[in-house]
Amino acid sequence: MKILVAVKRVVDYNVKVRAKADGSAVDLANVKMAINPFCEIAVEEAVRLKEKGIASEVVVVSLGPQAAQEQIRTALALGADRGILVQAEGDLEPLAIAKCLKKICDDEQPGMVLLGKQAIDGDNNQTGQMLAALTGFAQATFASVITVEEGSAKVTREIDGGLQTLSIKLPAIVTADLRLNEPRYASLPNIMKAKKKQLDTVTPADLGVDPAARTKLLKVEPPAERKAGIKVADVAQLVDKLKNEAKVI
């Protein structure tokens, strides 16, 4: 079974992001970029499935600028076999991404598509679901356990109030939640080997997709600064403040 994994280039989660002064976008100048953490978990899961002999090949796809190659190489260093970069400048919306991935699914015929449940930049949480709609594949989002069986998979999902286990037919779209696994640290030999692995570049036009945005970004602004807290002398004062000032009890 071939597994396709989609990865996104985002601002590294350790970076404190800042809005541009004119409020037009997040300031990306000289900011460290990295693979989206949920996407990395998806890559790790695919590599583990390959190590168990369940997957035969792991193909990594990213959509973004030429520099998104770095994130594909990161995934290759973790153990993926080859990469595809859909090179496109500017912000891509989930629907455009899902359409590109749909075309790649047509070409690659994967048994499973693994994605992060969402990217930490836009927090859209849409691409996996849209791809399922476009391909007609079964979908299981927010996966914390994936068990592949003959022609199907059992996926445990993290939902409000507990866990839900689905049985889905393959091919399927599965999106990874935080607790699915803990990604490994790429080893030095695998980092060196990643450079030699195949990485093809295509454009949305090659895939017959118009990546033009359908929404318009109006403004980006930092969250309001949190006001300083106060110290209370005792429980009685706390209860009084909660009741009369905060009015929450």
Added chain:
Amino acid sequence: MDFELTEEQMAFRDVIRRWVNAEAPKDWMRELEKDEENYPLALWDKIAEQGFFGIGIPEEWGGLGGDVMMQMIFAREFSRTAGGLLWVWGLTSFGGAKTIGQVGTDEQKGRWLPAMAEGKLRVSLSMTEPDGGTDVLGAMKTVAVKTDGGWILNGAKMWTTGAKVADRLLVLARTDKNVEKKHQGLTMFFVDAKTPGITSSLLPKLGMRAMGSCEVHYEDVFVPDEDVLGEPGKAWYSILPTLNNERIMVGAQCLGAIDGVLEDAVRYMQERKAFGKTIGHFQILQHYVADIATWQQTTELLLYYVSWLQSQGKECGVQANMLKMVATENAVAAADLGIQILGGMGYSAETDMQRYWRDHRVLRMTPISNEMVRNSIAESLGLPRSF
């Protein structure tokens, strides 16, 4: 000219940085370092878990491969939090493995390198003697005499770091007294630390406390022939090629420390308030961190340059010495200013500034004193030897 790291080097740096932040953070390193009596075996195991002892050991001998640039990247990133505890990794993976890689026979490499790469063999370096550090050859009294099937070793060594937990001790001893020059007639032994006749006692010190530096006595210690490294009597010639790499590692360690100092200083300046505003508003403190950042940059440039020369096989003895001097003096100066910026908190054992200062102060004297470094730089300009 290209000052960028390669894609692989950057990827490796990112992996190490992530590992350091998650698995070897500063507060843990601070706790480990304090404990003079106990070598940080838990840190050893963490490093072994990821196979990092194999960095620089060829893949054919069970290592991860990687050249001096990769070792430098690891050392810089790790010492950002670990400071002097870098040598938990360095003594074995760098000190021991480098020497065996240079002079060991294939049989010896097969016997030791895979175990070292796996983190199953710990090495200590036993070179300096009680009567002299800088004049190591003039002060050397440790002798080994040939006997049937091996050698009998007698003498004492100082500052053998990690001796109490070592599996093997790399010992330099005189095996021939009838020589014209002091650097002749020396032999290197890779001694099994469990051999009868070896005793060690802890030497408490200012920094790198948990590393457990010891005075080690060798009394009629039998070393079999198969544990002699290189040709007997010619050890000095096998040490020389490792010296540039050692300077590079010290440079990388100091740069990592400067990285650690700078980030702590800037964060503190953004948080700590005095006179109604954060202390980062004060010009004098801004100048302090500007100096630290400039030292960081100059150290980095020299470090990358020397590492590049070395990895290209070019002559770099003088530049490696310059790097050692600049990096160690910058690291100590940066930590010293760092303490000043943090004030009382910088002097507190609850922050890392004092640890950066203590751990790196020693590097102005070791592995070679900065005064000796200046002597040799001056000599390279055509001036007479001054010592």
